[in-house]
Amino acid sequence: MAAITVDGLSKSYDTTPVLSNLTFEVDVGTVFGLLGKNGAGKTTTINVLTGIVPPDTGSAAILGLDPSDDPEGVRERIGVLPEKESPPSFLTPREYFSFVGGVRELDTEYVATRVDEWAERLDFAEKLDTLCKDLSRGQQQKVMLTQAFLHDPELVFIDEPLANLDPVIQERVKELIREFQSRGTTIVLSTHHVEVAQELCTHVGILVDGAFAVECDPRELSDETLRDVFLRAVEDHSTPLYPEP
Template structure:
């Protein structure tokens, strides 16, 4: 079953073309990686998939909803870990999770049990009653990861899930993501981190220059990093690493 699908997406901001004929689909149960350099169009695509942005053209479907016409319904059904967003500074993690739980229509006992599990998993039990403003960046990231999964949605969008986390917690998050898709849920991960994509994703969409090319990580023989850098070289993206000096052959663009 298809969890999400975009077809022919176009999006410009003034004279800047952010997306150009972006098309791909993600099946239920996939851990799909969206891998691209700065400015490739990843955040813009997630913004459209979660109803925050409206495309100039193209079709989009998320769990059978259309986020361009029914954004509230789409957001009700998914979890979102936005890029570089902090929890409210004036709340503690426990207060914030109670707030998120009420919006997500969860029973207080369910919220409490899930928060305890997440606090143990990511190691922030001692910080549950501390104002967010007094938490480190990594501790705030743990809170943001928890809120995205609190209602155990069928589909979760996560932007750079491991940023600011220490290596031990990174391993725990990666293990959780794999377990979550094993249970039949779908995860869409946007990242710059090729190693993370290669380690956990079933398929990867290389994003560059506002468009996307799908690569199967399981049958990937040439090394994801080399393929990715070679792909980016074939686009018009600026400020990206080059492999030309190392004698690699670019992968032809689809």
């Protein structure tokens, strides 16, 4: 069963095309990697699928809902970790999670329990009552990861989830992603780090010029790595993101 169905999405900003007839499906309970260079269209794809911007042409269904027609209905059922997003500087993490819980109409005790669990696992319990503006980038990333999963969503879009995190916390985040996926949560992971996609994703699409140049299951690559596939996909279009040494 498909959690996401995309058919012929195209999107331009002014006269610059960003997505070009993009078509794909994501099955329930998978980790789908949006892989590509900076500017390949990864963030725009997520913005269209979460109802932030409308497509110029084409259609999409997120858990059976059209994000253009029913963006609020979509957002009730999904979590989102946007690219380079920070929590509100004037709130503490605890206050921010309380706000998110209120917007999502979550039980306050449930929110408190979830926050304590995530703060313990991601090692920021001592920062829960510190203003977000005084947190390091890594601590802010932990806060944003927590809010994305706070309500136990059916589908989560996460953009560069390991950014600014130390190696120990990176491994814990990977464990959490695997746990949610094993419970049936669908995850769309946007990254330009090939190694992250190879390790975590059950399926990947390599975006080049706003369309998939390659779709594959990275676990089925035997005599080649996803990095090699990625390089071949982009080499005819621009300088490879990971050039050979």
